[in-house]
Amino acid sequence: MAHTQELRTLIARELPNLDLVLAWTGGFDPLSSTPLFITTEADLDRLAVGPMHVQNLAAYLPSLKGRKVGIVTRGCDSRTITELLQENLINRDEVVIFGIGCTGAVNIRKVRTAVNGAPVTDVEIGDDVLTVTTGEETHALRLQDVLMDKCYTCAGQAPRMHDHMVSERSGCLATGETPPSSLDLLEGMDARERFAFWEGHMDRCIRCYACRNACPLCVCKDSCVAQSRDPHWVDQSDTPREKLMFQAIHALHTAGRCTECGECERACPMGIPILAMKQALNRRIKHLFDYEAGMDQESTPPLFMFRQQEETIKERDAR
């Protein structure tokens, strides 16, 4: 497609000045994708972009600090870059951003569920329809219904900052009424229902920590408190209690930092809607501190600062 070609040309021009460029390529079947690490022009042939190419490549940036890295970036992922810059986890002059206009990211799990897990042989993207072929059968899915939850709260398809921008294509494919998201479900519950909701999901958690490993803002790397004895925040019992404790740790560690890229949820092999916890918390943080993560490189995340007079915080009665 034309815009993929334009992106190839842009990257090829910059490649001599870069150690590598982060992009996507196709995965094991037409529905899947995988990150592509471009170091030579030959790699460019495998480059692919589109609604099926969904990983937040910014997650790789902190570990590449000190090297000159190009990155293909959509609107939501660029917020991660901003947040990483805010926290001095990466240097702006070491990163070259190739911006693309996002058209929505497909929730692969939803598609696989919709085709009952049958092996996918072909995928075609129409204007607002995703046509999935599984052997003999074809499924025409409304794109709007199979996007990632984060797309329904999208804050902008174009990156907030970029060095190069692919001109063609923008405008989300998702139009019309959105299906209820996990966030909507969660917000509609009372405390007891929520507690049961999380207990149910945590019971299914296999404690693989894929959510954490995928999170671009989990900077603790090998020092995560989930697996340490000093400090000993969680024990190793396979209970919803300990697993929910871990999710609380993750939510608080990313509070005011999480840009809702959704990698945690995408990476979860059990399909636990863990992004909803962060989205819900973020909504309240927005309400409390009028702050959204990854929007402004100059601002400070709300937990790393304070005001002597907090206009939005009212003292409460113990009664």
Add this chain to the structure above:
Amino acid sequence: MNIGVFVCHCGSNIAGTVDTEQVAQAARSFPEVAFATDTMYACSEPGQAGIIDAIREYGLDGVVVASCTPRMHEATFRKTIGRAGLNTYLFEMANIREHVSWIGKDKEANTNKAIDLVQIAVEKLRRNTALFSSEFEINKRVMVIGGGVAGIQAALDCADGGLEVVLVERESTIGGKMAKLDKTFPTVDCSSCILGPRMVDIAQHPNITLHAMAEVESVDGFVGNFDVKVRKKATYVDWEACTGCGQCMEKCPSRKAEDRFNEHVGTTTAINIPFPQAIPKKAVIDPGACIMLTKGKCGACAKLCPTQAIRFEQEDTVVQEQVGAIIAATGYDLFDFTLYGEYGGGRYPDVVTSMQYERMLSASGPTGGHLVRPSDGKEPKDIVFIQCVGSRDHSVNRPYCSGFCCMYTAKQTILTKDHIPDSQSYVFYMDIRSPGKLYDEFTRRAMEEYGAKYIRGRVSTIQPRNGRYVVKGADTLMGSPVEIEADLVVLAVGAEASRGAGALAEKLRISYDGYGFFMEGHPKLKPVETNTAGVYLAGSCQGPKDIPSSVAQGSAAASKVQALFSRDKLASDPQVSSVALQRCVGCAKCASTCPFGAIEMTEFRGMPKASVVETVCQGCGVCAVTCPQGAIQLQHFTDNQILAEVNALCPY
């Protein structure tokens, strides 16, 4: 660990509502508890001996005492186990008196609660580690910020004690508010006659370095080793050359400069020495009023100056001072009475503040010591004094009493009578507050000998009428309205925190209250200390004070510094944060949130790592919460210690 638990009866204070024997019994079942007993008075001589004996007999290496609040006896028991050879941090207290026996009557519930508190103490103690103080050298110089009477006293006392003193003053002369006063109560001494010699002492003392026209720009470091940057503002006069002869003032054509020293009663010359006894007696150019500096021509003073001291091109300079202690003596400012619309909001020329009145009374003041109405220069006959202007008034957020206004008003009524024998003073007051030696007698004299009429009640309005002012109020003792026609109205304006006090407090890292007054270390027992080690307070910066109290505090702060400096080395509190290098990922979030700037980013094998400056760290633990991987921990309050307490209380 071999833990010993000692459950104190405190006579019947605890044993009355807690079954102490049962608590000791329960304690024996807790992990690592090797010995537990109840004891009559743990803090008494035999009580402490019992602890030491048990340590030796049972080989204890950790002790829990369940008794009163640790705020009472933690230090006592730490010393006790120290005498028995244990590290003093292998100790915990369970507060079963203030938090249990004294607040609940139900013995079963109390005993159960006491057992819980002993258990969390044991769980914490199991994770305590021996902590050791480190020692560091003290720089035995002291900085005094503010050259009012409190700062002068502190500086002289320190200097006389042999310490090197750096005195920093914001204005071009020291003297502060006291230098502006005509007389002082209750002796009616001439203010500048008693302050003047002390100011001269400052100038001549070999141990004192004075930075006037200077402000503290930043404070780094910690007790014993502060590093202070002081900004010396441009004076446009070379003070090395200036002799203070004053010829420049005589010829300066710009006479529109604001006269801060005279409380804006009139204006003054652009180049100016505020008053004859100024220390240092050096001229300063007001750049906003100087014709040369605003329009680029004039230079009259430069032509005239016998020592060629004028430097129109001068700029601010920053000097660095290393000191071991700091005394803040920044004084107060006056309440802005224009907030009161009923007193004219500043529109009536003959409604003046008490400090303006003080300048008018002064022989070296703008009126040469003649009491005249600012509007027409006539001598006033009927003078109304209004008390509590900006004091004890919630409506202007000044609910506190400024303390000295009752007294200076009494003094001013006496001086008024001395200046104008046929005058009549009226004083509207709320209550007369005159505790202090000879103070109440003094106010009685104002009334009885000098005939000042005191009216208990507030003034509702001041209205100009035919060149005079109708002061309307209520006499609440008589229960009747009062109307007095006055030639001059003097407002007893209250004290408020010095402008910039909050900003200075932030630099010094000391607390200040909602009004900007600095917080003392303890309201009763640490009146001149702050909670930042090495920073002391003197005078009205802590709250409104009269001269003797300010002087007393100046001396008190000086003696605190002397005591601090009596040692050559200081021991640091070991309950500080420390970084586990292998866990630190160098994100610097801890450094960004530390209220004390105690965390530095360093490099370890090419990786960025946080590093705690132990002498700067105060042990608040903000960093430990900021660090997501728990790499930085507050010693004695580690995550694991607190989690152990939580887990003990909430075992699922």
Add this chain to the structure above:
Amino acid sequence: MPVLEGKELRIVGFLCNWCSYGGADTAGVGRFAQPTDLRIIKLPCTGRVNPLFVVRAFLNGADGVLVSGCHPGDCHYTAGNFYARRRLEILRELLDVMGIQQERFHYTWVSASEGQKWKQVVSDFTARIHDLGPAAAFSGCPAVPIDMDETGIKAAG
């Protein structure tokens, strides 16, 4: 020790050493009678209160958690309670998101001289927790998670 059956609920307090712990002492010295449920953990500052201590307490079965420190502006460490205030506000929200009733958590400011206020805070908060009753525990038989069909995927057209 377990809570006294039928009499007490499990309430944990995190208090700063300089103000609120002193305020609780002052209440004791004044013999201001209080409910016996609360167990106090002393910390140097509310800035040391990791919100996760509170989460841990709730997940371990606490029925209420109270945090108290110096009034804003009076912090012994100048800024600890300013950080705490933000953290605890966000914690309040997280508890709600997790399905832990916000009412079970309270934070407040009590100075060392405010013994009377401390008594009031403890009495009021304990009464509130008793009104709420014991906190919901993990059921041990988790509900079936949301079926994917409920997410509303429809065939196009």
